[in-house]
Amino acid sequence: MEQVGAENDAEPVAGPDPELAATMGFSGFGKKARTFDFNAMFEQTRRTAVERSRKILEEREKKAAEKEKELESRCEGTDSSATSLRPVVKTSSKDSSGSESDDSSDEEPIGPPLPPQGSVEDSDDELIGPPLPPGYKGSDEEDEEDNILEEDEDPVKKIPDSHEITLHHGTKTVSALGLDPSGARLITGGYDYDVRFWDFAGMDASLQAFRSLQPCECHQIKSLQYSSTGDVILVVAGNSQAKVLDRDGFPVMECVKGDQYIVDMANTKGHTAMLNSGCWHPKIKEEFLTCSNDGTVRTWDVTNDKKHKGVFKPRSAQGKRVIPTSCTYSRDGKLIAAGCQDGSIQIWDRNMNVHTKFHCRQAHAPGSDTSCLTFSYDGTVLASRGGDDTLKTWDIRKFKTPLNSVVGLPSFFPMTDCCFSPDDKLLVTGTSVKKGVGNGKLLFFERETFKKVYEIDVTDASVVRCLWHPKLNQIMVGTGNGLAKVYYDPFKSQRGAKLCVVKTKRKERQAETLTQDYIITPHALPMFREPRQRSTRKQLEKDRLDPMKSHKPEPPVAGPGRGGRVGTHGGTLSSYIVKNIALDKTDDSNPREAILRHAKEAEESPYWVAPAYSKTQPKAVFAEVESDEDETDDKPEWKKRKI
Numbered sequence: 019m020e021q022v023g024a025e026n027d028a029e030p031v032a033g034p035d036p037e038l039a040a041t042m043g044f045s046g047f048g049k050k051a052r053t054f055d056f057n058a059m060f061e062q063t064r065r066t067a068v069e070r071s072r073k074i075l076e077e078r079e080k081k082a083a084e085k086e087k088e089l090e091s092r093c094e095g096t097d098s099s100a101t102s103l104r105p106v107v108k109t110s111s112k113d114s115s116g117s118e119s120d121d122s123s124d125e126e127p128i129g130p131p132l133p134p135q136g137s138v139e140d141s142d143d144e145l146i147g148p149p150l151p152p153g154y155k156g157s158d159e160e161d162e163e164d165n166i167l168e169e170d171e172d173p174v175k176k177i178p179d180s181h182e183i184t185l186h187h188g189t190k191t192v193s194a195l196g197l198d199p200s201g202a203r204l205i206t207g208g209y210d211y212d213v214r215f216w217d218f219a220g221m222d223a224s225l226q227a228f229r230s231l232q233p234c235e236c237h238q239i240k241s242l243q244y245s246s247t248g249d250v251i252l253v254v255a256g257n258s259q260a261k262v263l264d265r266d267g268f269p270v271m272e273c274v275k276g277d278q279y280i281v282d283m284a285n286t287k288g289h290t291a292m293l294n295s296g297c298w299h300p301k302i303k304e305e306f307l308t309c310s311n312d313g314t315v316r317t318w319d320v321t322n323d324k325k326h327k328g329v330f331k332p333r334s335a336q337g338k339r340v341i342p343t344s345c346t347y348s349r350d351g352k353l354i355a356a357g358c359q360d361g362s363i364q365i366w367d368r369n370m371n372v373h374t375k376f377h378c379r380q381a382h383a384p385g386s387d388t389s390c391l392t393f394s395y396d397g398t399v400l401a402s403r404g405g406d407d408t409l410k411t412w413d414i415r416k417f418k419t420p421l422n423s424v425v426g427l428p429s430f431f432p433m434t435d436c437c438f439s440p441d442d443k444l445l446v447t448g449t450s451v452k453k454g455v456g457n458g459k460l461l462f463f464e465r466e467t468f469k470k471v472y473e474i475d476v477t478d479a480s481v482v483r484c485l486w487h488p489k490l491n492q493i494m495v496g497t498g499n500g501l502a503k504v505y506y507d508p509f510k511s512q513r514g515a516k517l518c519v520v521k522t523k524r525k526e527r528q529a530e531t532l533t534q535d536y537i538i539t540p541h542a543l544p545m546f547r548e549p550r551q552r553s554t555r556k557q558l559e560k561d562r563l564d565p566m567k568s569h570k571p572e573p574p575v576a577g578p579g580r581g582g583r584v585g586t587h588g589g590t591l592s593s594y595i596v597k598n599i600a601l602d603k604t605d606d607s608n609p610r611e612a613i614l615r616h617a618k619e620a621e622e623s624p625y626w627v628a629p630a631y632s633k634t635q636p637k638a639v640f641a642e643v644e645s646d647e648d649e650t651d652d653k654p655e656w657k658k659r660k661i
Contacts (some may be wrong), residue, residue: 142190173443174471177462178491178507183515185225185502188213192496193433194239195483198248201490201514205251205501207239213253215267216502219520231267240433245298245306250320252306254296258289260308262320267606271323273308283314287325294432295344301351309342315356317368330371331362332356335379343387343405343432349397353414357381357388357402365414378417382406390435395442395488399465403436409447411465422468427461431482431498438465440488448481448495460484460495477501490514 025647137439177598187206194207204216211234214227221228234255240320250270252260262271276286283290291311301306309315315330315387320435332340342356347368353375354367361384365376382388386405393400399421400412405426410420428447436447445463476495483496493505504515560568 061162072634097207115396137568145600166174172440176441176445176491176510177472178440178493178511179474180507181515181519182503182505183225183519185216185227185501185504187227187496187502188212188500190433190500191430191480191482191498192500192502194242194254195485195494195496195502196244196251197485197487197490197494198243198244198265199246199489200248201492201512203244204494204502204504205242205244206496207242207253208496208500209238210500211238211255213239213242213267218514218517222521223519224522224523225518229267233261233263233267233269240293241296243296243298245303246300247303249303252296252298254308255294256292258291258310258312259292260289260293260296260306260318262306270318273318273326274324276312278312283312284329284331289314289316294342297346299347299351300349302403307345307347307354309345310314310358311341313339313341315345315354317340317354328368328371328654330354330356330366332358332362334358334362344389344391346391346393347436355391355400357391357404358460359387360384361388361404363388363400363402363405363412363417365417376414377416378412381410381412381420382408387432389432392435392437394438394465395440401436401438403427403429403434403446403447407434409436409445409463411445411468424463426472429537430480434480434482436486437484439485439486440491444471446486446493448476448484450480450498451478452484453479458497460493465625475507476503487514510581545655601621 058089058306059576074483093454146173167225177512185204188208188427192206192208194205196205197203202217202219204218205213206216207213211232212230213233214224214406215229216227224287233253234257237256238393241252243252244250245252251263251265251267253263255261259275260273261269264270274288276288278286278290278582280286289308289310289312293308293310296306296308299307305317306316306320307315310569313331315332316326317328317330318325332342334340340358342358344357346355347353348355352366352368355363357363360376360379361382362372362379363381366373367375371411375486382404383401383406388402391400396590398413398415402410402412404410407429408423408425409427410423412420427447430450430452434448434450436445438445439462443465445465445468447461447463449459449461452457457475457478459477460474460481461470463470477497477499480498480500481495482498483494485494486492487494489508490513493513495503497503506515508516620628
């Protein structure tokens with residue numbers, strides 16, 4: 019140990035080896051590494067931070083003291099202005115000049131100097147805020163700021179309805195709308211089974227969809243929604259199996275169908291009846307929710323299409339099964355809400371599917387379809403659109419009575435929805451109308467008072483779907499006559515419809531603009547035209563010299579065959595049978611005589627049928643009976659008859 023310590027002590031004494039440094043390419047090779055004392059470094063850092071914070075506190079205290087001095091000087095000026103106005107200006111100027119002379123040695127005054135003279139209006143202005151600079155006459159900036167503040171206070175001025183574009187989905191009801199989180203793509207689904215994809219950045223002024231498909235064949239589309247990341251789309255149709263598509267419409271996953279013969283729906287792997295609604299989890303991008311006419315609300319995972327993730331079974335007050343017509347997640351994803359056909363709204367904890375956490379039995383009229391449930395952005399208010407022509411808001415903490423309610427809002431569709439504005443101050447819904455009777459409207463209500471503050475006449479058909487995107491600040495509306503309208507404002511809205519309306523329509527192809535079709539054949543041109551034959555005799559002579567054109571076909575073979583060719587009646591068995599048996603067509607003029615001529619031979623020497631039944635054929639008893647009847651003619655007539 020002593021030798022090792024001596025060697026270690028001797029290493030730093032001996033300097034770096036110059037040959038080794040030259041070999042390695044740098045001079046510092048072989049030196050001992052520098053050591054650091056972390057405790058000393060931390061202590062120095064702490065002292066520096068304490069000193070810096072002390073300086074900052076001293077500066078703040080100094081600024082606070084200066085502000086207090088200014089406030090005291092202003093208060094003295096206001097007290098003196100209460101007695102007389104003109105002397106106030108003089109004394110204030112003297113005081114200010116005196117204060118300037120007194121404080122000039124220490125430090126300069128903060129802020130602009132007071133005006134030398136002022137009227138009554140100027141003195142009133144001086145009472146509020148810092149003194150105005152000399153020559154101030156006012157500007158338009160304050161008016162603009164006041165207008166901005168008024169717009170912030172008035173939510174109606176934030177409604178983007180100055181411009182609109184119309185997207186033609188089809189001829190039937192647009193029953194589903196979906197926008198991706200970025201607002202770049204819109205999807206529409208309808209009663210015509212079609213799902214159309216609209217790309218705002220790729221569209222021009224012609225407003226044509228870039229893709230159309232039927233993901234669920236002959237089933238009406240009930241709901242469409244992009245996931246929280248925007249990479250997949252949930253499609254809920256009239257069948258029992260929800261589908262998940264990617265952004266371009268290609269299938270990613272399809273839910274499994276349950277066994278409809280099992281009584282307890284919790285024991286099946288999927289839905290067994292028509293779907294009503296569905297939505298994505300707001301936080302977990304792989305999870306989504308569906309509800310069905312089988313009386314269940316199920317959660318699913320995109321990565322597992324073999325079985326549902328969880329089952330929630332709404333029940334009536336008597337404990338019977340109830341059909342959920344709409345479902346949704348809360349904004350934080352911890353609660354699941356369902357509106358049922360008995361008029362109730364039932365809410366579960368996402369992790370506890372046995373008993374409801376909140377429920378309201380008399381939310382809407384029994385027997386009506388609650389078409390939409392949506393939570394506010396702050397997560398405290400639940401809005402419900404009922405099939406009883408009402409719109410209500412609820413505080414789930416006091417779920418017995420609604421906060422506000424509006425009646426007289428017709429709804430003819432089971433997916434008429436409602437939504438909150440991005441600032442959570444307005445609630446929007448649409449109304450339904452019969453064909454040829456009025457226009458469908460988009461109504462805006464204040465969230466707190468439920469006062470109708472605005473309305474938009476959309477079209478002469480029902481307004482089914484409405485969607486207010488928070489990033490674009492644009493409103494999408496689906497109508498009953500196959501239209502999807504987008505309302506926007508050039509100044510208040512962002513991107514979206516603003517991208518496609520500025521693009522001009524693409525020019526039609528030149529081939530489509532031709533007014534007359536020209537058929538040009540190459541042989542009609544002189545250089546490709548074949549010379550006309552002047553005489554047929556010369557042509558025949560040329561053809562005779564051509565071995566291909568003058569070839570004589572070989573005649574059919576007669577006899578047994580020769581030269582490797584099989585004759586018509588060769589020496590095979592099949593050809594012999596065809597020749598002697600199958601083609602023997604003797605014409606019998608009387609078929610009965612032709613059959614009976616073999617009767618005598620068959621009776622004398624039975625060969626085909628009679629020997630097969632010789633052992634099983636019963637004895638003929640009718641001949642004996644007939645002989646007995648002939649002998650006894652004195653018997654009654656009824657005894658002579660034999661049945």
